[in-house]
Amino acid sequence: MNSNDIKCVNTLRVLGAEMIQKANSGHPGIVLGAAPILHTLFTRHLNINCQDTEWFNRDRFVLSAGHGSALLYSLLHLSGFAITMEDLKNFRQKGSITPGHPEYGHTPGVEATTGPLGQGIAMAVGLALAENYLSAKFNKNDFSIIDHYTYALCGDGDLQEGVVMEAMSLAGHLGLKKLIILYDSNDVQLDGEVSLANSEDIQTKVEAMGWQYLRVEDGNNVDDIDKAIGFAKESNLKPTIIEIKTIIGYGAPNSGESSIHGKPMSKEDIAYLRKFLNYTIPEFEISDTVKDFYDKNVIQRGYAANSFWNGQLMQYAKSYPQDYKVLCDFMYNDIHLKNFDGMPSYEVGTKISTRKVMGKLLDWLSGQLPNIIGGSADLSPSTMVKGADGIYGQSNPLGRNIKFGVREHAMAAITNGITLHGGLRGFCSGFFVFSDYLKPAVRLAAIMKLPSLFFFSHDSVCVGEDGPTHQPIEQLTMFRSTPNTNLFRPADAKEMTSAMLLSFQNNTYPTVIVSSRQDLPVLDYTNFDGVSKGGYIVFEPYGTPSYAIISCGSELNLCVEVAKRLEKEKCYVRVVSMPSMFLFDQQPKEYKEQVLPKRMRKRLAVEMGSSMPWYKYADTVLGIDDFGKSMPLKYIADYYGFTIEQIYQKFRRMIRED
Ligand SMILES: Cc1ncc(C[n+]2csc(CCOP(=O)(O)OP(=O)(O)O)c2C)c(N)n1
Ligand SMILES: [Mg+2]
Structure with missing residues (x-):
């Protein structure tokens, strides 16, 4: 590890701690502890390009421990992404692009929204699976056009989540060898020591799930972390988890304790940290050494990797024009239904x-x-x-x-x-x-x-x-x-x-x-256009309707039968099919008024489920607000009141009370 690495790591540490201090909110523990891990990944391995954040073959990095967002934003800032120092100063503030936890689509360079522990690792498994599939589809013996790694940083908390065990078990089974998890192992979590809640052996556990396990004893040793990542990349069978022993809140007066996990440091504590690290660069400034280091080792390295790949892609286009066209369709999400020949369709009445x-x-x-x-x-x-x-x-x-x-x-x-x-x-x-x-x-x-x-x-x-x-x-x-x-x-x-x-x-x-x-x-009155609007009229009586029944799913056809019976009795009821409240709510006011006019004072909604959502559209609901009961299907409709007769009676009761 050279002195530049130390300067960079200390910059990340102090910058992150000061962002959190300024916001008076955030998680300094992971920032101080895991800075060397991510510094190593970004400067020595991760192929990303700030000038083309969507570069298809970039390595993917997911911060599964989303509470470390201040560290990620600092890294992305140094790596040339469109996150300014002003943005870092606005950490966690209203309207900033540096929100509390990383948000995909909101901050350049953030590959996934994280914060709910465990989700990040599971999404990383999906990213690695996609890479594996696409590489099998498009790579040729002489060409690896899809060829990137997926990395995730996790903490102790992530590994306690059930979703992670499910995802890791599957990743091991599938042998997703280009998936590398960096485990910030500091023996501490929000509420105290990890040993208060966990005593299993991580190595045995992950190896049993088909993972390669590597360990780095000193989480401050950039070269050791580098070597382990390098070794993991060579794996030809298994995904890898690298357990890296770190000290939570490294350099803070309360380092190694859970109190540093999620509480901003005071000004005095920051002064202590700066002294400990021998760090003298003013607040929210970056030394030229650090800027140059990231410029050379992340920005330029990433740009070169991207340019090289662009050249490869042109070669690929020449050598494999057919595959290239398909690859472009995939990359630009330009795959659409062109014709409907052979699409399964069903006769009314089936x-x-x-x-x-x-x-x-x-x-x-x-x-x-x-x-x-x-x-x-x-x-x-x-x-x-x-x-x-x-x-x-x-x-x-x-x-x-x-x-x-x-x-x-x-x-x-x-x-x-x-x-x-x-x-x-x-x-x-x-x-x-x-x-x-x-x-x-x-x-x-x-x-x-x-x-x-x-x-x-x-x-x-x-x-x-x-x-x-x-x-x-x-x-x-x-x-x-x-x-x-x-x-x-x-x-x-x-x-x-x-x-x-x-x-x-x-x-x-x-x-x-x-x-x-x-x-x-299969009903004669259902149609695509109606479904695309979320809700639509499926039965209109002869006379002007002053009532409506709204329904969906298996209950719709019963409601239409009820409305037909009522029509014979000169009671005029419209039936509205509502397969998607989400789409219906987005329709213009006029359309909604046309389907469910205010003058239809009395409206009955019918669905075999909780009544709650229907009160948006109806004043009376035939729903089910209790748990079900085991019984054969033939008794169910009757038991819950969802026969034509019972819906009819419910409707009659409703208008009697009018
Ligand atoms: C699903 C979920 N549960 C709880 C939390 C709240 N939470 C955030 S970080 C954390 C502690 C995690 O411990 P660890 O991963 O060891 O992080 P460290 O304290 O080492 O930074 C908790 C409980 C969360 N973000 N997501
Ligand atoms: Mg921890």
């Missing part, structure tokens, strides 16, 4: 479950869209969702069907990582009730404006015999109330087809689609 429709359509879509990849959490025969081209794995890296195993949480986070990489779009699937297991990853996708796709089956209590543990109730409300998340609950094969097609068209939010387990009739 009875088919929407899960079957979903599965069949996805099979067809996989043929049309070579960039989609995904699978299910050990449930593909039930959800009917699987990817194409065989099972993805070491012997078939071109398989697009990912066997996630029963690892829902990691499945969703990995799907986010795949989509984040670019070039591919990830989807995944499971039973809707178990969406609880993966909600945090859907939430992150929504925050990141990432179009990951979550396809669930078994959308209601009609699951039947499996009972309350398998019967979703509140899950619809959960996703409908998650910002920037589109939940579709289609009523029949046509609505399902529409929802699926729409889900592949958008690029700015995740889509959740729920399908029925039971067969449903």
Whole structure:
């Protein structure tokens, strides 16, 4: 380690600590402890280019320990990214590009939104999987056009998360050898020593999951860290975790203690730190030595790597023009449905479950869209969702069907990582009730404006015999109330087809689609245009309607039957299908007023799930606000009040009370 490394590391330490001190908020412990790790990675290994932050073959780095954001922003500043010293001074302030935790799409150079511990590592697994797939697809014997590493920095807390164990287990199984996790191992976490909560042997644990384990005893030794990363890059079978022993809050008066984890240092403590490090550069200034060092070792090195790759790409274009064209389509996300020949379609009146429709359509879509990849959490025969081209794995890296195993949480986070990489779009699937297991990853996708796709089956209590543990109730409300998340609950094969097609068209939010387990009739009144607006009129009575019934999913056709019966009794009721509240709420006021005019004073909403979200549109709701009960399907509708007769009676009661 030369004196320049020391100067750089100390700059990162003091800069980070002073950003946090100025904000009077943040986490100095990891900044002081892990600065040498990331300095080594950035200056000696990471290939990134601040002038082209989207360079397709750049190495990916994810700060899984998102609380170390001050360190990341300082590094990106030194590495030439568009983060100014003013931005660093505005750390955690209103409207800044240096928010509390790293936010993808908000700060240049940030590859993933992190902060919820564990998610970063799982997304890194997805990034590495995407790289592995794309390299298998596009590389030639004489050409490695897709060839980069995926790195993540994690702390003790990340490794305690279940999602990490799921993700690491799968990464080990898949042999994602270009995935390298740098573990900031300081034996301390927010609440005290790690030993208060953990006593297992990390090495044994990760080796059992098929990982290579490396250890660096002195986390201040840049050369040792460098060597370990170099060794990890040579791995030809396994992903690597490098446990690097560090001291939390290195250089602070309370270093080595949990009190330095998340409390800003005082001015006095900063003075102590500066003295300890023998650091004299004024606050928020960078010495020319450090600037030059980063210029040469990150900015210029990265620029050169990018330029070299651009040259390679031109060669590739010459040698393999066909593949080059496809590669460009992948890189620029220029893959669209061009024709609908052979798309599964269904006659009105046919009875088919929407899960079957979903599965069949996805099979067809996989043929049309070579960039989609995904699978299910050990449930593909039930959800009917699987990817194409065989099972993805070491012997078939071109398989697009990912066997996630029963690892829902990691499945969703990995799907986010795949989509984040670019070039591919990830989807995944499971039973809707178990969406609880993966909600945090859907939430992150929504925050990141990432179009990951979550396809669930078994959308209601009609699951039947499996009972309350398998019967979703509140899950619809959960996703409908998650910002920037589109939940579709289609009523029949046509609505399902529409929802699926729409889900592949958008690029700015995740889509959740729920399908029925039971067969449903294909209806004559459903259509694509209506689904694209989220809510639309599906039944209009002869006389001017003064009432409305709003519904979706398997209940819609019952509501239309009720409205027909009421019409015969000269009671005029409109029926509105509402497969997506998210899309309906985005429609112009005039459209919403046209579908659900204010004059329709009395409105009944009907859905086999919590009543809560429907009060936005209706004053009376026939829902289910209790857990389900185990029983065969044939008894369910009657038991919960979802037969034509019972809905009719409910409606009649509603207008009697008017
Ligand atoms: C899912 C989740 N749970 C809790 C937290 C709050 N939190 C942030 S950092 C942290 C401690 C993590 O310990 P470690 O990874 O060892 O970080 P260090 O204290 O060493 O910086 C906790 C509990 C979080 N960010 N995410
Ligand atoms: Mg720790």
